[in-house]
Amino acid sequence: MPAYETLLEKLRASGLKMTPQRLAILRQLADNDRHPTAQDVYDGMVAEQPTLSFATVYNALGALAEAGVCERLELGGTVLRFDPNLDPHDHAICDGCGSIRDVHADDDAPPGRAPAARAGARERKPRELTGFHVRRVERIFRGLCSACRRGGAPHDDHQPGR
Amino acid sequence: MPAYETLLEKLRASGLKMTPQRLAILRQLADNDRHPTAQDVYDGMVAEQPTLSFATVYNALGALAEAGVCERLELGGTVLRFDPNLDPHDHAICDGCGSIRDVHADDDAPPGRAPAARAGARERKPRELTGFHVRRVERIFRGLCSACRRGGAPHDDHQPGR
């Protein structure tokens, strides 16, 4: 989860204009591992940017994603999410509360593979797939977070999906 | 890709009513590996079911999915897709034409793993992930299909996504 300075540097390098709205968005994304929606980002901004338009948040987030400052995530469900963490990684989504957690290949044993065989895990390059040229691979783990496994559906950080 | 008879049997076993609309949907799904949208299914039905309502297609597909006759796929993008193939498998989505291909763990070497280590590939059981109970794993390969790798964007079977 990149710090504000890091994101700022990327924005500067991208050639995009440094507007107050975009800087405020960077502040929202800095050190944020919660995969916020456009709504989340907007909510965190209206206080200091009272005239902010919703469309601006979408525009800016889209521009930042295209510039390689953050990533658009379409993890199923109806809402778009944004991730400042550009390291290749997977996501664990809780069916109970909808929370999304990063899963790095190193942290946890990938499913379908014996923990012993975890040798060349770091590898993430595109490869061939019988006539299909793979550019990137997305993996989603669905299940229950530790909190939801106890109580039925406690805090409910995110929307539980419809 | 299950045959009509197979789907019919599952529907019968589910306890759901066997209505003409649902049978027509089964006919659409039988031996279909194209992961059709509700629109696709509807389009294939209006000819023989002229009074068909769009909502009915959604209702019926939803009911069939819940009954375990087919599966709802949310592969990003804006549209819901349906898959009669219930074997655990992954999907390769072409960035060019939007076509979706099944990828079975046996067919192609999973990325991030040396082909030699393909031993216990069949394994697909839920497992622990440091505090997260994994119920199922989804994997999406994004890239270019063989057709799109040549010409820029030729036939365009599906919508290229926005």
Added chain:
DNA sequence: CTCTCAATCGAGAGTCATTCTAAACTGACC
């Protein structure tokens, strides 16, 4: 067969996330 009723269907309105449109703004450069 005929009856009965919960399950299902159909039409249209409603929802919601996202995108588009067009006008106003901003700031760098001449």
Added chain:
DNA sequence: GGTCAGTTTAGAATGACTCTCGATTGAGAG
């Protein structure tokens, strides 16, 4: 201080789905 591209804004538009509710209809009972 004028010009212009890039941005922001409000609000309208889009599109995929979901809901509502009255009408219809399978499927088991008799």
